[in-house]
Amino acid sequence: MNIKIKDLVKVYGDGYKALKGLNLEIEPGMFGLLGPNGAGKTTLMRIMTLLQNPSSGTILFDDYDILKDRKAIRSVLGYLPQDFRFFEKLKTWEFLDYGASLAGIQGTRKRAEVVDELLRKVGLYEVRDRWANRLSGGMKRRLGIAQAIVGDPKVIIVDEPTTGLDPEERIRFRNILSDVSDRDVIIILSTHIVGDISSTCKKLALLNRGELKFEGSPDDMIKLATGKVWEIFVTDRELQEVKEKYPIISTIPSEGGWDIQVVAEELQGFTGKPIAPNIEHAYVYFMDYLLQDKMDMYSEKIGGELFN
C-alpha cells in the first residue's frame, strides 16, 4: 500500500487556507508528520480519514481515490483522533467490540477472541469490564490504538497520540506502534512531539502553514543541523542576552550559571562547543533558520511539549 497526496488544497469557509497544494508520497512503515500548531496536520489527517472533503486535489491509497472510493478506503483504515477523551457509556471491551464489528470481524465468538487478544496486547485486559470513561488518560489512548488497529488495517493514522502521556505510557505506545509497523502497514504519526518521531519513524514530513517544508528521514533532517548546535556556559546576566539572540534548546543549572544548548548559524559573543544535533535541534534549526519562522521558545506549552 502506498499513499500519494496530489496537489491537496483545503480552504475553510472563512477563507483560511489550511493546506496549500500538498504533494507527498508515503510508503509502508512509520511515517512521521511534524509541524507546529496550525501547520495543517490535523486537516490532512481528517481528509485522509475521510472525515472532511478537500477543496481540490486528492489522495490515492494505491488506486483508491478518496473522492470516489470512500468505502474501500475506510475498510483499510484505522484511526486514532487527537482528542480521545469522551466516551459513551460503554465498557472497555464493548468499545473495542463495536469497532471490531464495524471493521468487518463477524461472529460473536471470533470477535471476542480478537478483542481479548488486542486488549492483552495493549495491556487493558484486566480492565476490560471497566467503563471506558473511567480509564486513565494513558489507558484511553491504549484503547484508542487498539481500536485503530483492530481488523488489521493497512493504514493507521494516529493524530497526536502521546500528548499528555507520562514517559512510561509514551514508551509503551511507541512500542505498540512499532510492533504493528513490522507488517506491511503504513502508520502515519502526526505529532508536534519530535521525540516520538525520532524513535519510531523511518521517514517524516514537516508541514508549516499548509505547505510541505521538508520530506526525508530523521537523519537527513539532523544532518542539516550539523555544526549548528552549541553548548555554552552563561551567567545569569548572560542568559538573558542569549535568550534574545538564539533559540535555547535546553537549560541546565550549573555552578555559577547555566549550561545551555542553543541553535545558531554562528555563535557571536559567546564561546561554546559544537555538539552533535538530535532531531529536536534539527527541528528548531529548520524552523528558525531555514524557514525563518521564529518559534516562540519561551512559550511554556510549545517548549514543554517539544522537548519532553
Add this chain to the structure above:
Amino acid sequence: MNLQNIRTVTRYEARLLRRSWLFRIFGVLAFIGIFCAVIYRCTPLIIDGVSRWGRVALSDQIPFFSLYLYNILQSVILIFFVGGMSAKERKMDTMDVIYARPVGNGEYLLGKVLGIAKVCGGMLIAVLAMTLLLHLTVAQSPFSIVPYVWYSLTLVLPSFVFVLGMAMLVNYSLKTRALTLIVALGILGILFFYLNGTAYGVGDLFGQYVPAVGSDVTGMANLRIYLLQRGAFLVAGIGFILLSIAAFKRLPNRNGKAGVQAAGGMFLIATIAISSVYILHFREEEAQTARYGEIYNRYASVPQIHVAKQDLDITLGNKRLQGTSQMILVNTTKQDMKQIVLYLNPELRIENLTSGAKKLSFEREGQVMLVKQPLQAKDSLQLTIQYGGTIDETVCYTDVPLTERRQMPKHKGTFSFGKRYAWLEKEFTQLTPECLWYPTGTAAAHPASPFDIQKDFTRYELTVHHAKEQTILSQGETERGNGITHFINHTPLSGISLTAGDYERMGIEVDSTLYEVYYFRGHNYFSESLDTLREAIKEIIPEYKTNFCYSYMREYPFEKFILAETPAPYYTYIRNQKGYTEFVMPEIMFLPERGYNLLRADFAHEIRNELMMTPPEFRNSFLKTRQALFRFLSEILGGTNEQWKTETTLRELSSMIIQHSSFIQSEKYPIMDAILQKAQVDDKSISVPLGDKGIDYKQRAKWYLQKHSLQDAIQDPNLDINLLYAIIQLKSDELLQRIQMKTTKQKYQSFVENFFQEHVFESIPFNTFCEELHQIDNIDIKSMLPEWYNNKGCASVLIQDGQAKKIIGQEKELWQVSFKAYNPSKYDAILSTRLITHIIIMYKGRSSLSGMLDADSWLLPAGKAFEYKFVTENKPTNIDINTNISHNMPSGYSFSFSNATFFKETRDTASGAFPIGIEAFQPNPNEIIVDNESAGFKIKENQKQHKLKDLFKKEKEDEYTNFQYWATPVEWSAFLADYCHGDIIRSAMYKQKGIGQATATWTANLPAEGYYEIFIWNARNKYIQGTVTIDADGTQRVAPKREQSYIVRYGKEEETIVVEVDSEPNDWVSLGQFYLPTGETSITLTDETNGSYVIADAVKFTRIE
C-alpha cells in the same frame, strides 16, 4: 446495505439508550404514569363509586387508552433522545473512530433508528404486558388480544416513525440541542393541540380525532380511511428519516446524497398524495351529501304519493342486497300526477319496473326515481320494482349542517368510534328508512326547510333471505325459517328497519305484548346481575309501561317491543323537526353495543354501589336490583317530558309512541306536527324569571320574536339551530296557552289523548285536527294561527299593584290576590300566572311548608287593561307572572307576600280577569323618572389605555348581559334583572369600581322650580350579601357595606350624597329634598366606591307641594 453494520449500530445504540439516565427516568415515569392512569380510569381498584363502564365496555377500549397514552409519552421521550444526538456526537470525538469505519450514513442512521426502536419496543412490550395483566385480572372488560397487536402496529408504529424521523431531520438540520427540542416539541404540540381535528383529522398524530376505536362486532367504522391516515404518518416518517440521512454531515461512502434526498422527497410526496386521497374522500362525501340535499329540495314541492301497501322481498349478500318491492300507490291529492316521485338509495339500481304486465319507464336522479306514469287524483296504481346494489350512506342526514356532520363524536374524551349510518355487510346489516333501502314516496329530509317534511303510513310485509346463522329483526309479526324470515305488519307504519346479525335472544310476553332483548352473541354481561328479577320481570315491565304511557297520554300501539344491540359506531343526529332519532324505530329501540355510553348500563356496579350505600339492616338485593333496572330503563326510555331533545335523549321512547304513530300534515304550517304532537298540558305556561336563568336562548328567542315572525324563523336557513328550537318552544307554549284559555286543561288533555288514539298510524290532515278540536268548546284554532305564525312583533305589558287581601265575612278563611296589567301595544299579549300558597304538611310527625302551584293563562288584548283576581283558601306567599313573548325584559314578575304581617281586608270574592281603565298606569304628573333606558341617561367611560389584550377583545354578542358580581366588567355594561327599575325593560348599568373617572348621569328637564325630593332606584339583589372573610386566627371580618356617591348638580350648585346601598331596600331611596330651578338638573354617579362595583339604574324627581 451491510446488515452486519446495521445490526452492530442497532445493538450498541440500544445498549447506550438503555443505560442513559434520560431513558431510565422517562421510561419509569411513563410506565408508572400509564399504570396509574389505567388503574384509575379502567379499574375499580382505587375508586369504586363511579362506573367505568363507558371506558371498558368494549374490548378495544383499554388497549387503545393505554397505547394512546404510551404513544404520547413515547413521542416526547423520542424527541429528547434524538435532540441531543448531534451535539453529543460532536462532543464525543471518539465518534470519529466510528465515522472513519466503512459504515454508510444510511446504515449508521438506520442502525440508530432500529436501536431506538428496539428500546421503545421493549418499553411498549412492558406497557402491553402491564395493561394485559390489569385487563385480564381487574378491569372487568371483555378481552381480545387483537386490539393490542392492532394498535401497536397502526397507532404506535406510525407515530413512532413519524416523530423519530421528524426529530432526526430537525436535529441534523439545526445541530443544536436546545433548538431541536424547541422546534420538535413545538411541532408535536401543534399537532396535538391544534391540528388534530382540522382537515378531517389528517394531522391527528395520536388518534384523538380519527375513529380509532372499533366495535367488537363490525370492527372499525372505516378501516380504509383509518389505515390511510396512519399510513400517511408512516410514509412521512420514512421520508424524514431518508432526508435526515442526507442532512447527516458525515461524508457518505458514495456520492449518492442526491439519491437519498430524492428518495426522501418521493416519500414526502407520497405522504401528500395519501393525505390528499384521505381529505378528498371526505370532501367527496360532503359534496355527494350536498348534492343529494339539493335533489331533496328540488322535489320537496312535488305532491307526495301515498304508499298504501308494500311487500318487500330482500336477499342479503356481502355488501349487496337484492330486492323486489310490490307497492300499491294512491294519489290522495286533489291534483292529477303526471309522473310519480319515489325515493331509493342512489346505489341501489333499478333492474326492472312494471305495473302488472306493463313495463314502465323511469329516470333516476340521485336518490329520486321518476316513474313515467301519470296517476289521476284519488286513483291507485300497482307497481313492482326489482332493484339491487349496495348502500350509499352519504344520502343520509342531508339536512344536518356541515359543521355538525364534521364533528367527530368523542366518548369519554378519548375514544372515537366514528360514524356509521348503515351497514350492509356479511357479518352485520342495519338499514333504517333514512338510508332509503326500499322505495318510498316520502323524502327522508328537506334541507332547505327542515320542518317542512312529510310522513306516510304504509302496510309493510317483508321477507328476508339470509345466512342461516343470522337473526333478522324488523317490525311486525315474525315467522322464522331456515335462512328465511317473514314479517307481517297488521298496522301501517311510518317506515321499517332491517337488522341482521349474530344475535341471542331473551323474550317474554306480558299482556299480549311481546318484549324481546336481542344482544350480540357473547355480549350477555347483564343477565347474571339481574338474575334476582327473573320472576318479577312480569310485574316490572307492565308497571313501567303503565307509568310511561300515562305520562304521555298515549297507549303503546305496537304488538312487540324490542331492545336490540347495535354496533358502537352506529350514529344518528338529533333532528327536532323529525321528533325521533334513528335509534328509535317503530317497535325497536337500538341500544349501543354493550351499553357503552349509557350511564346505568353497568348493572353489577349499580347494584353494588346501591348496596354499599345502604345500611346493612336495609340491604335488599332484590330491591336494589329492581332500582338499578328502573334507572336503566329511565335512562334509555326517557320520560323527561322535555319537548326538544338534547344529547342525553337520543333514545327517548316517547318518539315511538308519538312520532311513529301519527303525523299532522299541514302545507301552510309545516311545523304543526312538531308543535302539536309534543305539546303537553303541563306547567309549560310559566317560565322562570330572568334572575335565575339569565341571558339564554329563550331570552334571545324573545328578542328575535320582537321583530320577526315564526315563519321568518322557520324559513331562515342561517338561523342558529338552538335559537330556532327556543323560538319554536316559545311559540308552542303560546299556542297551547291560547287553546288553554278557551277550554280547561283536562278537556284538552282528554281530547289530545282520544284524537291520537283514533288516528293512530295516520298522516292526519291538520284540518281534521282543527275540526275535531272545534267540537271542544268551539275552539277555533285556525283563526289563531295567522297571527300566531306571521306576526312580526309582540306586546309590551305594564304590570303593577300586586297585592294580597284577606277576605272577611265568609265562613271559611279566604284570601284574594290581585294585580293589574295594561297592554299599550298593538299586539295581544298572553300572561301566565302561578299562585303559590302556603300549606302545612305533616310527615313522620313533623310539619313542613310546601307550595301549591296553580298555573293559568290570560289574554291581554292590545290597548286594554285588566285587573286579575285570584281567590284561595290557603295563605298566599307570592304570585308569579310571566309576559311570555313580549318586549318585557325580563318577562317574569313576582309579587311576594310571604313576609307580610298585615293584610288589608276585603269583602270582594271575585276571581278572574276584569277590565279596568288605564288611568292607573298613567305616570304621576308630579314625578319625573329618568331610567337608564331613557334619553336623559348618559355614561362616560374611563380614559382608555389600549392594551394588547384589547386587540383580542371579542365584540359583545348581546346587548344585555347577566349580572356577575364576581366578574364585573371594566366598562359600563347593561344587565337585566327583576330587581331593576323599568316599566317594560328592567335593566341597569354596572361596572367594576374605578377612580371616579367613569360616570353615569341622569338629566331631567324640570318644568317648574320648587322643592323636589330626589330618589335613586336601589337595584339590589337580595341574595347578594356583604362578603365575609375569615382571618387565619378565625376572626370574621365583614366587608363594609357598599356605598355609592351621587353628585346632584342644579344651577351653579353641586352636592354629593353618599348612599350605603347595601343597607337600603330594593326600592326608591331618597337623596334628600332640594330646591331646584326650572330646566336641567342632573344626578351623576361616579365609579368610585368602597365596594367592588357600582350600579346605575334610575332616578326620580318628586315635586313636593
